[in-house]
Amino acid sequence: xxxxTTVLSLFLLITAFSTxxxxxxxxxxxxxxxxxxxxxxxxxxxxxxxxxxxxxxTSTVKxxxxxxxxxxCTASTYASWDSYFRVRDLYESYVNPKTLLPSLFKRxxxxxxxxKNIKYLFKRKSKIAVSxxxxxxxxxxxxxxxxxxxxxxxxxxxxTIRTLDYESFAxxxxxxxxxxxxxxxxxxxxxxxxxxxxxxxxxxxxxCYKLSVSFQGKELENAKGGKYIWITADDDRLPxxxxxxxxxGSIQIRLSDTNLTIK
Amino acid sequence: MDKTxxxxxxxxxxxxxxxxxxxxxxxxxxxxxxxAVIGLVLGLIAYISAKKQNTGFSFARIVVLLSLLAxxxxxxxxxxxxNKVTEDIEFIQSNEKSKEDAVKEIEELDEExxxxxxxx
Numbered sequence: 001x002x003x004x005t006t007v008l009s010l011f012l013l014i015t016a017f018s019t020x021x022x023x024x025x026x027x028x029x030x031x032x033x034x035x036x037x038x039x040x041x042x043x044x045x046x047x048x049x050x051x052x053x054x055x056x057x058t059s060t061v062k063x064x065x066x067x068x069x070x071x072x073c074t075a076s077t078y079a080s081w082d083s084y085f086r087v088r089d090l091y092e093s094y095v096n097p098k099t100l101l102p103s104l105f106k107r108x109x110x111x112x113x114x115x116k117n118i119k120y121l122f123k124r125k126s127k128i129a130v131s132x133x134x135x136x137x138x139x140x141x142x143x144x145x146x147x148x149x150x151x152x153x154x155x156x157x158x159x160t161i162r163t164l165d166y167e168s169f170a171x172x173x174x175x176x177x178x179x180x181x182x183x184x185x186x187x188x189x190x191x192x193x194x195x196x197x198x199x200x201x202x203x204x205x206x207x208c209y210k211l212s213v214s215f216q217g218k219e220l221e222n223a224k225g226g227k228y229i230w231i232t233a234d235d236d237r238l239p240x241x242x243x244x245x246x247x248x249g250s251i252q253i254r255l256s257d258t259n260l261t262i263k
Numbered sequence: 264m265d266k267t268x269x270x271x272x273x274x275x276x277x278x279x280x281x282x283x284x285x286x287x288x289x290x291x292x293x294x295x296x297x298x299a300v301i302g303l304v305l306g307l308i309a310y311i312s313a314k315k316q317n318t319g320f321s322f323a324r325i326v327v328l329l330s331l332l333a334x335x336x337x338x339x340x341x342x343x344x345x346n347k348v349t350e351d352i353e354f355i356q357s358n359e360k361s362k363e364d365a366v367k368e369i370e371e372l373d374e375e376x377x378x379x380x381x382x383x
Contacts (some may be wrong), residue, residue: 024325029312039346044291045294045297047292047293047294047296047297048293049290049291049292049294050346051290053346053348061328061362061365061366062330062366063366063369063370063373063377064370064373065373065377066373066376068369070359070362070365074354074358076348076349076351077348078290078346078347078348079347079348079349080346081290082292082349084290088351088354090354090358090361092361092362092365094365094369102371102378103369103372104365104368104372105362106365107359108361121368121372122372123372123375124373126375132277138307156380240366
């Protein structure tokens, strides 16, 4: 039921939303210490079943010479699913706190018996990302992937989308950005669909920016069907709801808890 | 309805009830609602009909009871059980290790990052 593709779609999906644009957009929304918890559900035959918990956390990381923002996303199946299909995924991006441009991205996934570890070291000056892959049959397999100055990874893209100036967007405005996914640069487009009021768990009904996401690229095109994200239209810009259609059923990721005070 | 039809209804209801019971114990327990309700409805029809005809109704009664059991298990899970993630020490430790490794890897980039900072 909970297949690898479904789990991947959850993240691609999230990713999707990530595609933004806006050259070196200044970050005024994402701060260190933010903790968001989501419930990921799978919809089959019109019945929604909660399958996993997704967490998005930010923290400050210090190296010898600088402070970076660590953007961490984890996905863990609920205990009731663990004996059938256990997922423990870690996605993390180390970004410049002002621009959210990543220096390092790491993805460490464990989905059932499938394990994969990939990282991208962004050498923006040289315009390459050094990709290192570890999985069955590959050990420290390195590839230099050509990138642009503003190329993002999945996680930094998710966060960057929250920093866009939607108040100035006309309905239908599209923003496209390049992402590095599975050692390939692909592009994704976010379309602004206007504002909508939706119920955000225990926080009640909130006004949100509604966005649709589409992909161009071998890997991401597999995630066909409608993909939408709602971001709260307030100072926190929280991703309140994500919905996507997948080949079998659909998935939904909804905000369930946060350490921020929602007005 | 004749006796054969009653038996057919009871049998179909029984299948629904069993499916409902199986689903109710799985993580996808929400799906139990469909077969369990079908089992309950068919079982009730067969039970009432058999009682009117004064023929054997014990199988239909079992179908109704099994369907109700599946619905009760499903409702209890919905009302009293909260989805929780197991505290996975190994996963937490690997997250921390990943962070420590990341700091070392980023420090390799320091010179380049400093130059980019100047450009920005």
